[in-house]
Amino acid sequence: MAYFLGLLFALVAFWIGMSGHFEPLLLGLGVVSLVLTMILAYRLDILDREGAPYVRVIGFAMYFPWLMKEIVKANWTVIRACLRADLDIAPTLVKLKTICTSDLAKVTFANSITLTPGTVTVEIDGDKLLVHGLYEQDSQPEAFTEMDRRSARAIDGKGAAA
């Protein structure tokens, strides 16, 4: 039910944000497409944690500013690397082990790594990640533990084991 309401709210916000008209005709068309979308989502059986992840929106909202800060910091490093007169980089591949349990949390963690410039997730297999980093000293496995912990808490919640 929470998934249903979350998807409903997101779709209403999306329709109003995209159209901005409040005439009965356009609102009616919106309602028709909303109902159609909800029926299709129900029939496709995608109203679950991954199809409608809006129940975790508060946890994610707490994670987002921290991620933005990390992205800005990492951007600065890579910009300096791009513009330095003498090319001076030390690319490396590292293997990580994540504490995230659900697929959604793993995707969040891997996407956070990829979004931060200077590190790209190359492969995920179970709870092991292969990460390519631009600087060897910046991409030791310990450098990712805080991001791992934060994304696990944002998506899996505090005591979620499932």
Add this chain to the structure above:
Amino acid sequence: MSDLLANLLQFFEMVRYPAGSALCLVGAILCVIGTIGVMRFPDFYTRMHAASITDTSGATVILIGMALMAPGWLIVAKLATIFWLLFLTSPAASHAVVNAAHTAGLQPLIGRIGKKADDEEGAA
């Protein structure tokens, strides 16, 4: 209090076009920096890192600049949607490309590349 608010609003109206244009320019410069990085870095994987500057900061700063210059909340909502779409899809695309390269067996360059390594090569 209402005076202060009106003053603030007036200040915002005055400042938002110059600030928005400046942010758009900064974003464009960041994209150019990313392109320079793509040209300079030695192999595929490192070039991917340079391209991610364009993905994240370049696009975000340009979108913030455009949001400052937007004439109404509708445009801001659309820009926010574009930001959200980029935020979700660009890492997925980067991961898909890098994973394809890795699966195809492209070996990344590992270890220090640059001035120091060249010197050692020259000495040997």
